[in-house]
Amino acid sequence: MASSEGLQIRQLHDSYVCEVAGLDLSKPLSDATFNRIQDALHQYGVVVIPRANLPDDKAHVEFSRRFGEVEKSKYRSPHMRPLPYAEIFDISNLDEKGEVVTNSNEKRITAIRGNSLWHADGSFNPRRTYVSMLRAVELPPASTGGPTEYADARQAYEDLPEETKARIKDLVAVHSFLHNRQTANPDSPLFKGRSVYDEPLARYRLVTIHEPSGRPMLYVTSYAHHIEGMPVEEGQKLLRELTEHITQPKYVFTHEWQNKGDAVIWDNTAVLHRATPGSYEGKYVRDMRRTCVMDSGKGAYGLNSPEDAKNQRNSS
Ligand SMILES: [Fe+2]
Numbered sequence: 649m650a651s652s653e654g655l656q657i658r659q660l661h662d663s664y665v666c667e668v669a670g671l672d673l674s675k676p677l678s679d680a681t682f683n684r685i686q687d688a689l690h691q692y693g694v695v696v697i698p699r700a701n702l703p704d705d706k707a708h709v710e711f712s713r714r715f716g717e718v719e720k721s722k723y724r725s726p727h728m729r730p731l732p733y734a735e736i737f738d739i740s741n742l743d744e745k746g747e748v749v750t751n752s753n754e755k756r757i758t759a760i761r762g763n764s765l766w767h768a769d770g771s772f773n774p775r776r777t778y779v780s781m782l783r784a785v786e787l788p789p790a791s792t793g794g795p796t797e798y799a800d801a802r803q804a805y806e807d808l809p810e811e812t813k814a815r816i817k818d819l820v821a822v823h824s825f826l827h828n829r830q831t832a833n834p835d836s837p838l839f840k841g842r843s844v845y846d847e848p849l850a851r852y853r854l855v856t857i858h859e860p861s862g863r864p865m866l867y868v869t870s871y872a873h874h875i876e877g878m879p880v881e882e883g884q885k886l887l888r889e890l891t892e893h894i895t896q897p898k899y900v901f902t903h904e905w906q907n908k909g910d911a912v913i914w915d916n917t918a919v920l921h922r923a924t925p926g927s928y929e930g931k932y933v934r935d936m937r938r939t940c941v942m943d944s945g946k947g948a949y950g951l952n953s954p955e956d957a958k959n960q961r962n963s964s
Pocket residue numbers: 763767768769921964
């Protein structure tokens with residue numbers, strides 16, 4: 649059993665993100681070691697585990713369960729591979745036949761574009777996502793792109809001018825899955841002509857408290873469509889300004905995927921993230937798989953009804 653003493657934790661960015669070395673997730677993990685990883689996650693927001701060595705999807709799901717209730721996919725698109733575990737989300741660039749998707753695959757390409765906008769997984773749902781864990785099963789050749797980027801939404805809040813903090817203190821953002829997809833794909837017939845007001849919406853305060861650390865975060869994602877009680881355009885301007893603030897280079901960490909078996913865990917109630925494009929697209933296999941753990945904290949449902957969360961869609 650790996651002892652927690654064998655772990656080496658190294659900070660990778662001035663304000664957040666750490667790398668844990670000496671962790672082999674193919675072996676049973678003591679509670680003490682797990683607690684150290686979870687504490688690191690809460691402190692640093694993002695935990696990079698090079699060569700995590702999760703042997704398969706089952707081990708990925710079982711490790712994720714130690715963080716809480718793992719989300720199960722209620723619906724698997726017929727345009728995706730039929731992976732055996734409902735808890736594993738397919739973040740690959742492969743279609744249902746295991747072939748690399750191309751620009752002609754509208755359904756898949758629009759989703760990939762949506763994920764390349766800054767977001768927290770599941771912010772469009774009445775019950776939001778706490779932890780996401782992404783593992784590299786197959787990577788394209790080095791230097792063909794596809795890093796995952798993170799932004800430190802707690803430090804970004806802390807650095808805001810006091811008058812901005814006072815101005816946004818009680819504001820509530822209204823989140824919509826459709827809004828992200830429309831923004832990322834303005835010309836796609838899949839989303840044209842649809843109104844966010846006809847589809848599910850979720851309400852969260854702009855400033856939420858990251859409970860394990862007690863630090864406030866800016867819960868401002870590309871799913872946020874408008875601010876409650878504000879004219880839509882004015883709210884969208886504020887959302888844009890805050891997004892620009894959070895995603896300044898000084899708050900961004902770029903994770904370059906290097907080896908098969910590498911994994912990254914992040915806390916969606918502390919950081920934002922986005923996928924980035926690369927020259928591998930349309931050419932090389934990039935097989936990434938993700939689990940999501942539902943938030944069970946006080947802020948899990950934001951200002952939404954737990955009743956609405958029963959039928960919520962898959963995280964994205
Ligand atoms: Fe995501």
